[in-house]
Amino acid sequence: MISDPELGEEWKTEALEPDRPGDRPAPGERAAGGPGPRPWLWALGGALVASAVWAGGLYAYGTAQPEIRYRESANLCQDFRATALSGITGDMHTKKPLNLQSDHPAVYAARCGLENAGKDGVATDFAVVAQVGLHKKTDPSAEFDAPDLRVLAYTGDARTVAVPDLGERAEMTVTSGERWLILKVLDGGVVFTLEAGATTFAETNGRPATDVDAVQAAMIEDMRALMAALRTD
Known part of the structure; x- marks a missing residue:
């Protein structure tokens, strides 16, 4: 695995899958038999309802059974308050959240999808997805470094940095264009994932302009709060 710099150091851009001539259609073209271009927010929003795809990706493999230090979340949208992100985007709990659970013998998973609302109470330009995968049978560390196939499918490349002092x-990961961010944490037999992004970080729908560094800092703060809320020891 390529060793990544810690957050705060200069980021390195690493292609998760190199392009080959003819692999990708020209901008605006549609590959034969394949889907047309999809913006990342569509991918993130679609992930909120694609429960079959989500559940199909939750499998465990590894070595010894982990020592689990977190409880199952019966309603992740109650445990995940997104307080720091709401300070940037507006209250993420204004719109009805999408809450999902999957109790499998190998992995208990919970997922919460949130969207902000503009001054009209309708327009959405910022989405957040929190997910917790509690691995009951095997240690999830063996799969932690596996690349996210959605990043490969929708962006083709991304930059990933280690975040210090957060879990084990x-x-x-920040995708090309810096509008889709994925924070992933391994700790105590659990894989926590927090995704956030916007159609734009410029001022829009009554939301003030921000930058990707502020969003990352808010994601880390909200992740710490979620982990503390579920911690059992």
Whole structure:
């Protein structure tokens, strides 16, 4: 695995899958038999309802059974308050959240999807997805470094950095365009994932302009709060 710099150091851009001539259609073209271009927010929003795809990706493999130090979340949208992110985007709990659970013998998973609302109470330009995968049978560390296939499918490349002092291991991935961010944490037999992004970080829908560094800092703060809320020891 390529060793990534810690958050705060200069980021390195690493292609998760190199392009080959002819692999990708020209901008605006549609590959034969394949889907047309999809913005990342569509991918993130679609992930909120694609429960079959989500559940199908939750499998465990590894070595010894982990020592689990977190409880199952019966309603992740109650445990995940997104307080720091709401300070940037507006209250993320204004709109009805999407809450999902999956109790499998190998992995108990919970997922919460949140969207902000503009001054009209309708327009959405910022989405957040929190997910907790509690691995009951095997240690999830063996799969932690596996690349996110959605990043490969929708962006083709991304930059990933280690986040210090957060769980056993943590990493932040920022996709090309810096509008889709994924924070992933491994700790106590659990994989925590927090995704956030916007159609734009400029001022829009009554939301003030911000930058990607502020969003990352808010994600880390909200992740710490979620982990503390579920911690059992």
